Every structure is written in C-alpha cells, then in structure tokens.
Amino acid sequence: MEDRGFDLEGRLGALEADDLKRNLSPVDRVAERGYFAEPAYGDLPVLGSEEALVFASNNYLGLTADERVQDAARRAAATVGTGAGASRLVTGDTMVHQDLERLLAETKRTDRALVFASGYAANVGTIAALSPDVVFSDELNHASIIDGCRLSGADVEIYDHCDADSLRSAMAARADGRVEGGDVDDSWLVVTDSVFSMDGTVAPLEAICDVAESYGAWVMVDEAHATGLYANGGGVVQAEGLEDRIQVQMGTLSKALASQGGYVAGSDDLIEYLCNEARSFVYSTGLAPPAAAAASEALHIARHGGARERLWENVAHLRDGLETMGYSVLGDSQILPVLIGDRRDALALAEGLRDQDVVAPAIRPPTVPDGTSRIRVVPTASHDRDDVIACLEAFQAAGEEVGLL
Known part of the structure; x- marks a missing residue:
C-alpha cells in the first residue's frame, strides 16, 4: 500500500542539518x-x-517569584477553584475574571477589557472576529497576528517595519484603485506590535494613527511586550496618550504580569461583540482563576511599585x-x-x-x-x-x- 503519511524523521533531520532544531x-x-x-x-x-x-525570560518585572503574586494565586485556587471548568459564556466566568478585566480597562483607559486563555488566542480570535476586508500589517508582526490575518480571510498588505510612510503608500495604492479587488466600502484594519520581541524596536504609533485616520481605518496594537512597563503600568499606547485613537488594544498576562493569558481592551461595543463572535473566546475554557488573580496582583504591583x-x-x-x-x-x-x-x-x-x-x-x-x-x-x-x-x-x-x- 502506498504510504501517504509524513516523513517526520526526514523533516527533523533537515532541521538539524540547518541548525534549526530546537529542544526542550x-x-x-x-x-x-x-x-x-x-x-x-x-x-x-x-x-x-x-x-x-x-537573561532570556519575558518575566520583565521579575514577579513570578513575588510572594504577593503567588499568594493571590493560592487564594483564588482555594476560594474559586483551580480551573474555570467551562467556557466563560457557560459557567466559567468568575468574580476573579471580572476584577482583572476591570483593572485592565482602567489601566488601558478603555471602557472594558476581555481576557482570553492566551495571547495567541486573543490575537487570532479578535482579528478573525472583526473580519476586515483589508489588513495592513507590519512586516515583523508576531506569528499570532499573521495567523489571525490568514484566518480572517482578509487581503493582507505588508508595510515596511515601523515605517509610517510605507503604510501610507500601501493605503494610497488601495484607495486609488492601483490594487485589484478593492472596494470603496471595504473595512480596513492596521495591525502592529508596539514593542517587537526580536528587534526591540518600538512602533511609531502616533504616525501610524495619523495615516490610518486619513483613510478612515481602524488601528489594532499588540502590547504583549509593553503591558505593565510604561505609564502607570500601561503600555506604549498609554505612554503616548493614544487611547482615543486606537480602537483595539491587545496584550498578554504572561510576560510582565507573571501569569498566563491574553486580553483585548476597547469600547463597550467591541468587547460585547468579541464575547459573542471571537471563536477562541467562545469555545475555550475560561482562564484559570489562579492565573487571573496572579495577573491582577502583578498589574497592581506594576502600577504602584x-x-x-x-x-x-x-x-x-x-x-x-x-x-x-x-x-x-x-x-x-x-x-x-x-x-x-x-x-x-x-x-x-x-x-x-x-x-x-x-x-x-x-x-x-x-x-x-x-x-x-x-x-x-x-x-x-x-x-x-x-x-x-x-x-x-x-x-x-x-x-x-x-x-x-
């Protein structure tokens, strides 16, 4: 019988030959x-x-070993439970989740926030749920953004890294009809990391907002490597005072906040829509209560310590x-x-x-x-x-x- 399986041994050998094989x-x-x-x-x-x-960890504030964070996780496990037990739309929503989302919204200066089981799930679920017709994406954006764009089915325009002029050129080409398949009623989304994890660069968010606004596009910013580190425990968006110009703020709890999970912060309508339409939220068990409690305490420390x-x-x-x-x-x-x-x-x-x-x-x-x-x-x-x-x-x-x- 013909073998229609996968030559994993050969694939692994190729990775090893190219010095690309990684190990736990x-x-x-x-x-x-x-x-x-x-x-x-x-x-x-x-x-x-x-x-x-x-010197290789994303535990930026060193809070994974902080007794206050660990105690918060212990208390949540003892009083709420070790796991959410279900999707949050079923019975997996708890007061611990609500408290974390309230604190995130306050820190990110938005109406509301929504916590996902991972940062990857937050990006993929949000971009797919918004289902934009066109996404303008920085060439060095995180894999979760790339996968979210693919899942959304959008046309993806890649602009040069941290280059607002390149973004403007890509938008102008679409607006002027120089790109086939465009439509005047298309929905446009600009997506960028704020801090890029492999280059350490910081996106020029104000300039990106200027360009996006000139074409009526929404802006989504991934603050995974910035949350907790800037103004009042916020990210680059807060440091530059751009909350009113950026429609979707995303971030993680697994880096500076010493926990696990991801979040999206924005308007009431955005969060209510994602609660209903983001498949990675609707069809995933809620974030474990100890993780939510640990993140809340870590965010408090980031803001006030x-x-x-x-x-x-x-x-x-x-x-x-x-x-x-x-x-x-x-x-x-x-x-x-x-x-x-x-x-x-x-x-x-x-x-x-x-x-x-x-x-x-x-x-x-x-x-x-x-x-x-x-x-x-x-x-x-x-x-x-x-x-x-x-x-x-x-x-x-x-x-x-x-x-x-």
Missing part, C-alpha cells in the same frame, strides 16, 4: 536564575549542578556595557538584541555564554532574516547589579573566545 531544556523555577536540565526526550529530566543566570524603575535601570546598564565592548545592540526597549550576523557565530556565542553560566539564546533564521542572527538579551527587575555585571563579563569572555571581540 527544563528549568527548576521561573526566576532570574535557575538550574537547567539537558533535553530529556521524554525521560525524567536531570537538573545540572551549576546555577545559571537567566518600583519594579518598572529597576527594570529600566538594568536595561540602561546592560546596553551601555555591551556597546562599550563593541557589540551592536538593536532596538530602544527592554529587549536588547545583540546583532551578530552569522548564524553559526551566534550559536557559538550563545554556547560560550552558557559555559559562563549565563542563559541568553541565539535567534536565527527563519525567526529573523538571513544575516541578522543575534543574541536576545533581556534583563528583569529582579536582577541585581552583580547579576548585570556577571552578564557583561560573560559577553566579554565568550566574545573573545569566539573571535567576535
């Missing part, structure tokens, strides 16, 4: 340092004997130190991509850092374009000054060993 490497805890295990391939992992500094200031101090110290050594550091956010270029050099540098007990991964194609492989360095608020110095010393030693310095 468990850690004992999510914090600024930890003990890692080698890939176990289904067997019981065995943790190593040396503790490593972690000193974690944000500590994070940005560490970011400045690391960037200055890396650039002083001669490394090229991209972006202008808390994400510090150290540009290496060659894929194998980046992998060798990451391995050298690991030998120095510092975890900072190599990011290579297809995640980033050919010739732009980099080390993605991310400090957290819970790293102290000695941790930052240790990271810089590791970059110095490993860079010299690889021949990059």
Whole structure:
C-alpha cells in the first residue's frame, strides 16, 4: 500500500542539518536564575549542578517569584477553584475574571477589557472576529497576528517595519484603485506590535494613527511586550496618550504580569461583540482563576511599585556595557538584541555564554532574516547589579573566545 503519511524523521533531520532544531531544556523555577536540565526526550529530566543566570525570560518585572503574586494565586485556587471548568459564556466566568478585566480597562483607559486563555488566542480570535476586508500589517508582526490575518480571510498588505510612510503608500495604492479587488466600502484594519520581541524596536504609533485616520481605518496594537512597563503600568499606547485613537488594544498576562493569558481592551461595543463572535473566546475554557488573580496582583504591583524603575535601570546598564565592548545592540526597549550576523557565530556565542553560566539564546533564521542572527538579551527587575555585571563579563569572555571581540 502506498504510504501517504509524513516523513517526520526526514523533516527533523533537515532541521538539524540547518541548525534549526530546537529542544526542550527544563528549568527548576521561573526566576532570574535557575538550574537547567539537558533535553530529556521524554525521560525524567536531570537538573545540572551549576546555577545559571537567566537573561532570556519575558518575566520583565521579575514577579513570578513575588510572594504577593503567588499568594493571590493560592487564594483564588482555594476560594474559586483551580480551573474555570467551562467556557466563560457557560459557567466559567468568575468574580476573579471580572476584577482583572476591570483593572485592565482602567489601566488601558478603555471602557472594558476581555481576557482570553492566551495571547495567541486573543490575537487570532479578535482579528478573525472583526473580519476586515483589508489588513495592513507590519512586516515583523508576531506569528499570532499573521495567523489571525490568514484566518480572517482578509487581503493582507505588508508595510515596511515601523515605517509610517510605507503604510501610507500601501493605503494610497488601495484607495486609488492601483490594487485589484478593492472596494470603496471595504473595512480596513492596521495591525502592529508596539514593542517587537526580536528587534526591540518600538512602533511609531502616533504616525501610524495619523495615516490610518486619513483613510478612515481602524488601528489594532499588540502590547504583549509593553503591558505593565510604561505609564502607570500601561503600555506604549498609554505612554503616548493614544487611547482615543486606537480602537483595539491587545496584550498578554504572561510576560510582565507573571501569569498566563491574553486580553483585548476597547469600547463597550467591541468587547460585547468579541464575547459573542471571537471563536477562541467562545469555545475555550475560561482562564484559570489562579492565573487571573496572579495577573491582577502583578498589574497592581506594576502600577504602584518600583519594579518598572529597576527594570529600566538594568536595561540602561546592560546596553551601555555591551556597546562599550563593541557589540551592536538593536532596538530602544527592554529587549536588547545583540546583532551578530552569522548564524553559526551566534550559536557559538550563545554556547560560550552558557559555559559562563549565563542563559541568553541565539535567534536565527527563519525567526529573523538571513544575516541578522543575534543574541536576545533581556534583563528583569529582579536582577541585581552583580547579576548585570556577571552578564557583561560573560559577553566579554565568550566574545573573545569566539573571535567576535
């Protein structure tokens, strides 16, 4: 009989030959340092004997180990339950969810917010539910945005990264009829990350709003890597005072807010519509109550504590130190991509850092374009000054060993 299955062994071999195969490497805890295990391939992992500094986590404010956040999760598990038990439209909606959404709406300065089981589900569900005729998407947008655009069935126009002039050109071509299939009554949506996770760049949101408004388009901003880090615990939208010009604000609870899940914030009508039409919300079990409670507490701390200031101090110290050594550091956010270029050099540098007990991964194609492989360095608020110095010393030693310095 003819084999119509899948040659997974061959596919895996091709990934390995191209240095693209990735493996799970468990850690004992999510914090600024930890003990890692080698890939176990289904067997019981065995943790190593040396503790490593972690400069690769999106736990930006270091709140996963904060006792207040952990206590909030414990209380919710004890009083509400460990899981929602059903879709929130059935019996999975709780006071914990409502409290989190109230706080998110207040922070994002919108009428309401809606929490999804993941950030991926929030993006895919929202874009598909809006079902725009045309989406104008930044070329480096997250995979969840790309998949949401595909699922929506929209025509997708890609504009150059963080380039409002490129967006204007794409919109002008549509409006002037230079793109086939357009219609005067088409609904248009501009979608962009605010902080881009692999480049550390920040989108020019005000300029994007200017262009979108000149063509009557809506704007959706993914604040996954910005929520909790800017003005009053908000994102770039709040820092720039653009709440009234951006119709859809999306973000995650799994990064600075030390939990799990995603959210969308916007008008009453938007949230009511998504409650009914976003399939990833309607047909998913609600976010676990302990996760919702943890996110609420973390957002409160982000708004009223000193974690944000500590994070940005560490970011400045690391960037200055890396650039002083001669490394090229991209972006202008808390994400510090150290540009290496060659894929194998980046992998060798990451391995050298690991030998120095510092975890900072190599990011290579297809995640980033050919010739732009980099080390993605991310400090957290819970790293102290000695941790930052240790990271810089590791970059110095490993860079010299690889021949990059």
